[in-house]
Amino acid sequence: MDTRIPKKAFTVWWESDISGQVDSYDQQGEDWSDLEGLRSGIFTSARAGIFVNGIHLQTHNPSGRFCYGHLHHGDVIQVFQNGKETLRFRCEFYYGAGKDPRPTGKQFKVELGVIDPHFNQDS
Numbered sequence: 001m002d003t004r005i006p007k008k009a010f011t012v013w014w015e016s017d018i019s020g021q022v023d024s025y026d027q028q029g030e031d032w033s034d035l036e037g038l039r040s041g042i043f044t045s046a047r048a049g050i051f052v053n054g055i056h057l058q059t060h061n062p063s064g065r066f067c068y069g070h071l072h073h074g075d076v077i078q079v080f081q082n083g084k085e086t087l088r089f090r091c092e093f094y095y096g097a098g099k100d101p102r103p104t105g106k107q108f109k110v111e112l113g114v115i116d117p118h119f120n121q122d123s
C-alpha cells in the first residue's frame with residue numbers, strides 16, 4: 001500500500017437547488033439527472049488537501065468551516081505530486097450545470113460550509 005495516497009482523498013456528490021432532492025429521487029428509483037439546479041460537488045478528507053485545476057482545496061479553513069467546491073466537465077483533480085510522480089483524475093460529467101467545461105477565465109472556487117464542531121486546528 002502506498003501511504004502517500006490518502007485512503008479517502010475526495011468525495012464527489014450530486015446536489016440540486018432543493019436540499020435532499022437528489023437522495024429522495026434516487027431512493028424512489030426516479031431519474032434525478034434533469035433536476036433544476038443539478039450540480040456536482042467535491043470535498044476532501046486528505047490532511048494535505050487536494051488540488052482542483054491547480055487551486056488548493058483543504059478539508060477546513062482556519063476557522064474550522066468545511067471547504068468544498070463545484071466541478072465541471074474537464075476539471076482536473078490532483079491527489080498527489082512528488083517530482084515526476086503524479087496522481088490526477090479528469091472529470092467527465094454529462095448532467096447538470098457541470099456538464100459543460102468550465103467557462104474560460106472562471107477558476108475553481110473554494111466554498112465554505114458549516115463549522116465543524118470537532119475541528120481542531122492543531123491536528
